[in-house]
Amino acid sequence: MKVTRRQFVKGGVAAFSVTFAAPEFLSDLARAQGAHTRNLIVLNLSGGMDILSFLVPYQDANYYSRRPTLAIPAANVLQIGTDASGVALGLHPRLTGVKQIFDTGRLAFVQRTGYANQTRSHFLGTDIWSTADPNNSQALGWVGRYLDALPSPVDPLVGWNTSGSLPHVLQANKVAVPAIPSPTTYAFQSPNGTGTEGQAEKAAAIRMASHIPIDRPEVAFVYSSAQAAMATLDRVATVGTYVSSVTYPNTGFGQALKAVAGAMFRGIGTKVFYVTTGGFDNHSNQGVNPANGAFYGLMASLNDGLLAFHTDLKNQGMLEDTLLVTFSEFSRRISENGSTGTDHGAATIMMVLGGRVNGGLIGTAPNLNLDPKNPTLENNAADVTFETDFRSVYARIIDNWLGTSSVSLLGADFRKPSLTFI
Amino acid sequence: MHVAEEQRLRPQFSGPDPVTPRAPAPEIEHLLRRAGFGARADELEFYGEMSIPQAVDYLVNYEQVPDDVDSKIGTLGYAGITTRAPGFLPVSSIVDARQRWLFRMVHTNRPLQEKMTLFWHNHFATGYNKIAGIYGNTEGARYLAAKASEDPGNVRGQVEMLRDNALGNFRDMLVNIAKDTAMLVWLDGRTNTRAKPQENFGREIMELFTRGVGYYTESDVYAAARVFTGWNLARPGTGTAQHYEYLYVAGQHDTGEKTFSFPIYSNGSRTIPARAAAAGEQDGIDLINALAGAPETARYLAKKLYWFFVSDTRAPAQSFVDSIANVYLQSRYDMRAVMRAVLLSTEFWEPRAYFARYAWPVEFIVRAMKDVGWRGFSVDTARTSMSAMGMDLYEPPDVAGWDAGETWFSTGAMLSRMNFASGLAANQRNNLVTAARPNAGTPERLVSFFLNEMRTAPLAGGVQQDLVDYLRATGNWTGSDAQLNQKAPALAHLITGSVEYQFV
Numbered sequence: 001m002k003v004t005r006r007q008f009v010k011g012g013v014a015a016f017s018v019t020f021a022a023p024e025f026l027s028d029l030a031r032a033q034g035a036h037t038r039n040l041i042v043l044n045l046s047g048g049m050d051i052l053s054f055l056v057p058y059q060d061a062n063y064y065s066r067r068p069t070l071a072i073p074a075a076n077v078l079q080i081g082t083d084a085s086g087v088a089l090g091l092h093p094r095l096t097g098v099k100q101i102f103d104t105g106r107l108a109f110v111q112r113t114g115y116a117n118q119t120r121s122h123f124l125g126t127d128i129w130s131t132a133d134p135n136n137s138q139a140l141g142w143v144g145r146y147l148d149a150l151p152s153p154v155d156p157l158v159g160w161n162t163s164g165s166l167p168h169v170l171q172a173n174k175v176a177v178p179a180i181p182s183p184t185t186y187a188f189q190s191p192n193g194t195g196t197e198g199q200a201e202k203a204a205a206i207r208m209a210s211h212i213p214i215d216r217p218e219v220a221f222v223y224s225s226a227q228a229a230m231a232t233l234d235r236v237a238t239v240g241t242y243v244s245s246v247t248y249p250n251t252g253f254g255q256a257l258k259a260v261a262g263a264m265f266r267g268i269g270t271k272v273f274y275v276t277t278g279g280f281d282n283h284s285n286q287g288v289n290p291a292n293g294a295f296y297g298l299m300a301s302l303n304d305g306l307l308a309f310h311t312d313l314k315n316q317g318m319l320e321d322t323l324l325v326t327f328s329e330f331s332r333r334i335s336e337n338g339s340t341g342t343d344h345g346a347a348t349i350m351m352v353l354g355g356r357v358n359g360g361l362i363g364t365a366p367n368l369n370l371d372p373k374n375p376t377l378e379n380n381a382a383d384v385t386f387e388t389d390f391r392s393v394y395a396r397i398i399d400n401w402l403g404t405s406s407v408s409l410l411g412a413d414f415r416k417p418s419l420t421f422i
Numbered sequence: 423m424h425v426a427e428e429q430r431l432r433p434q435f436s437g438p439d440p441v442t443p444r445a446p447a448p449e450i451e452h453l454l455r456r457a458g459f460g461a462r463a464d465e466l467e468f469y470g471e472m473s474i475p476q477a478v479d480y481l482v483n484y485e486q487v488p489d490d491v492d493s494k495i496g497t498l499g500y501a502g503i504t505t506r507a508p509g510f511l512p513v514s515s516i517v518d519a520r521q522r523w524l525f526r527m528v529h530t531n532r533p534l535q536e537k538m539t540l541f542w543h544n545h546f547a548t549g550y551n552k553i554a555g556i557y558g559n560t561e562g563a564r565y566l567a568a569k570a571s572e573d574p575g576n577v578r579g580q581v582e583m584l585r586d587n588a589l590g591n592f593r594d595m596l597v598n599i600a601k602d603t604a605m606l607v608w609l610d611g612r613t614n615t616r617a618k619p620q621e622n623f624g625r626e627i628m629e630l631f632t633r634g635v636g637y638y639t640e641s642d643v644y645a646a647a648r649v650f651t652g653w654n655l656a657r658p659g660t661g662t663a664q665h666y667e668y669l670y671v672a673g674q675h676d677t678g679e680k681t682f683s684f685p686i687y688s689n690g691s692r693t694i695p696a697r698a699a700a701a702g703e704q705d706g707i708d709l710i711n712a713l714a715g716a717p718e719t720a721r722y723l724a725k726k727l728y729w730f731f732v733s734d735t736r737a738p739a740q741s742f743v744d745s746i747a748n749v750y751l752q753s754r755y756d757m758r759a760v761m762r763a764v765l766l767s768t769e770f771w772e773p774r775a776y777f778a779r780y781a782w783p784v785e786f787i788v789r790a791m792k793d794v795g796w797r798g799f800s801v802d803t804a805r806t807s808m809s810a811m812g813m814d815l816y817e818p819p820d821v822a823g824w825d826a827g828e829t830w831f832s833t834g835a836m837l838s839r840m841n842f843a844s845g846l847a848a849n850q851r852n853n854l855v856t857a858a859r860p861n862a863g864t865p866e867r868l869v870s871f872f873l874n875e876m877r878t879a880p881l882a883g884g885v886q887q888d889l890v891d892y893l894r895a896t897g898n899w900t901g902s903d904a905q906l907n908q909k910a911p912a913l914a915h916l917i918t919g920s921v922e923y924q925f926v
Contacts, residue, residue: 120625120640120643121625121629121635122820122821122822123629123635123820123822124635156833161832164810164811164812164832164834164835165812165825165829165830165832165835166828166829166832176833178832178833178834179832179833179834179835180833180834181810181834182834185810186834186837187837187841188837188840188841189840189841189844189845190844190912190915191844191845191847191848191851191908191911191912191915192908192911192912196896197896197908197912200892200895200896201892201912201915201916203892203895204888204889204891204892204895204916205840205916205919207884207888207891208885208888208889208916208920208921209921211882211883211884211885212882213882213883216879217735218735218778218780218828218925219879219882219921219922219925221828221831222780222828222831222836222921222924222925223882223921225831225832225833225835225836226833226836226840226921228833229833229834229836229837229840232833233837283609283610283613283620283621283622284610284612284613284620285556294555336618337613337618337619337620337621338613338614338615338617338618338619338620339610339613339614339618339620341610341613343620343621343622344621344625379640
């Protein structure tokens with residue numbers, strides 16, 4: 001349950017209400033805090049993406065014997081080279097755009113990321129990747145903690161959540177990140193239209209939202225949302241009219257990335273974006289190979305969205321300001337199940353993409369042999385075990401991209417000198 | 423329309439007396455916000471005659487009230503539906519199924535049945551898209567929303583099953599859900615076989631449906647998957663009657679023994695014995711019996727009921743959890759007894775429990791329709807607005823259900839609520855003007871009238887004055903019809919879209 005998390009949010013509302021900036025200062029703040037500065041995009045691949053169908057060890061005989069129906073034939077993978085352990089790797093055949101980005105040297109795959117005793121629960125797993133604390137899955141989100149540490153007052157558009165509800169990774173004490181799934185419908189309506197009467201009503205709504213009863217945290221929380229909504233309407237409207245340099249796929253994922261690019265282009269002050277795309281919980285009929293298969297479709301959506309985004313940013317001169325990092329709560333079991341699908345597994349891959357990324361294959365792929373003592377596997381050689389703590393990846397981003405101390409943000413030293421992707 | 427019916431169905435805004443407090447005590451409104459979806463005028467009048475224990479008894483013993491709400495769909499005086507070609511077909515169109523459920527929530531005279539059905543839908547959260555993706559859209563709607571009486575193959579969709587058993591026995595509910603077609607697709611039980619056990623259902627029945635996370639181990643998941651091997655689907659019938667339904671396939675059952683980390687039998691044994699394949703269905707029954715009877719399950723359900731019915735802004739007292747868990751175990755999992763205890767608990771009636779729950783989008787929308795009015799308003803508009811607020815019936819985001827509480831209140835979702843309120847108020851403009859007319863002497867009086875008709879959590883200081891100021895904002899107050907024509911719907915919009923209205 002989300003009990004404890006709720007307590008955290010409650011505890012923070014009072015702080016939020018006193019540090020929140022008044023609307024008239026917002027545009028100045030936006031300029032001061034973020035316009036055309038570095039952006040971080042956190043992309044959640046929800047459901048537990050099957051890494052072995054994404055980045056394929058196509059010369060490993062155990063991959064083929066353990067996945068008799070799901071394995072991708074070696075001839076079909078998009079070869080991208082050999083990692084430090086000498087394992088030859090290839091991308092899913094639908095990821096032609098991802099390969100194109102990889103070939104520019106601006107995409108890194110950090111292999112075997114995870115943590116000790118990784119949970120196989122979607123919900124606990126997502127909580128842990130969000131808090132960056134396996135021992136406190138109810139803590140605030142790591143990005144939320146970053147936002148909390150920004151100097152007050154914080155612009156309410158400092159973060160932009162493209163999903164409908166607040167993800168755990170953005171949960172903060174002081175900053176309510178607005179959820180803006182579509183910038184074009186993010187507008188105030190009145191029964192009396194947009195004329196004088198409607199404007200008077202909008203003014204009344206803004207005044208009503210300006211009171212915050214700090215003695216009632218749950219009410220104050222909703223006030224903070226209403227207030228942030230009213231304060232951000234006009235700037236978000238400018239994003240709705242963004243004309244991109246490429247056509248984005250008409251998927252939720254593609255349109256979310258277009259909104260991100262638009263927000264960056266308009267320079268409205270946002271520093272952190274959250275994007276999520278799901279459907280990776282492929283227990284049955286995973287459909288890795290056929291063009292109408294479920295996983296194949298997921299790869300198509302991922303590929304086409306990322307390629308459009310990358311191309312658009314490059315065309316608009318914004319790629320250098322951008323860092324995108326992915327997370328998924330776990331990868332999947334190595335051996336396929338009886339339903340031509342895969343069950344919940346352990347270590348996964350994190351992707352890091354951006355104009356200043358040192359791309360390539362980082363870390364080592366697992367050896368898939370069934371020896372229970374195989375050090376790259378766990379759970380009697382059923383699952384991949386982690387090599388790089390996911391918090392080390394976060395730490396590198398926090399230190400070298402967000403420019404703040406990972407040791408204080410993560411509460412411990414997870415820096416790993418060999419990680420130099422940024 | 424007959425006058426009598428007109429009276430009975432009138433929205434609350436047609437009261438003739440200016441600023442007269444409504445007869446029913448705030449207690450009844452609190453009860454109906456939680457055990458239902460707010461109160462229509464006729465409900466307030468009806469329940470207003472009862473004491474609290476009488477009202478609770480009436481709500482939990484809803485079988486004595488005719489279940490005739492579906493017959494009202496498409497008739498005069500009720501909320502509208504939107505019909506698309508080839509017709510209104512909740513048995514095979516998920517859009518129409520959503521409309522039907524919303525209609526029921528507004529117009530049912532068995533409010534607790536609908537509220538509990540929503541509770542179970544969130545508890546056994548099953549999503550339409552996956553089923554539709556595998557069997558097609560019409561079949562997807564069918565296995566979630568068909569009534570047996572309207573389906574050629576007598577298919578009863580999952581949510582209809584939940585509705586039929588809304589205050590039934592929890593153990594029986596678990597057996598039903600384990601054999602439910604939509605669930606067997608949703609959590610892949612249909613492919614769970616001896617050779618390759620499928621862990622999805624085995625995990626979630628322990629993590630989300632019964633014991634809760636932390637009260638099972640990974641090896642329990644493997645064991646539970648093996649227990650349910652062979653609980654698959656068959657496809658009997660021909661023509662339009664052909665359908666998927668549960669079948670125990672003995673040849674696909676793992677006959678070996680299965681050992682758990684918790685007791686399965688009353689003698690404390692943790693091992694389900696090896697059984698002949700033909701008798702292997704009993705494995706699943708034994709596990710379900712153990713899960714239903716576990717004190718961990720009792721406490722898990724007690725907490726979930728607290729979040730849903732009492733408060734999601736503070737944690738339940740251990741005494742509440744223990745007491746409700748005790749009723750659950752003593753009654754052998756009788757949800758009617760459990761819900762009676764919840765609704766009569768001290769915690770439910772504490773003053774601080776009033777408006778101590780964040781309204782779910784569906785609760786907000788249905789209550790707004792009951793407060794502002796519904797005639798000429800299609801539940802289909804409510805359906806699309808709800809989606810923008812983060813909630814589609816029959817489409818929870820995942821098997822854990824909706825991430826409720828404060829997470830409903832992102833900025834985008836808050837705007838969607840305000841914008842729904844705008845559309846509803848504009849739609850009800852004439853009714854609102856009629857209701858406002860006798861109360862329009864001064865802006866102060868009109869605001870008091872509206873706030874009396876639409877209960878909110880106590881308003882933050884200054885909000886009521888903001889509303890009064892708005893009425894004076896664009897010219898001197900006259901209270902004329904021309905002025906009310908703009909101001910009355912705007913006032914309903916501002917109040918429905920206010921922060922304090924977002925609590926139940």
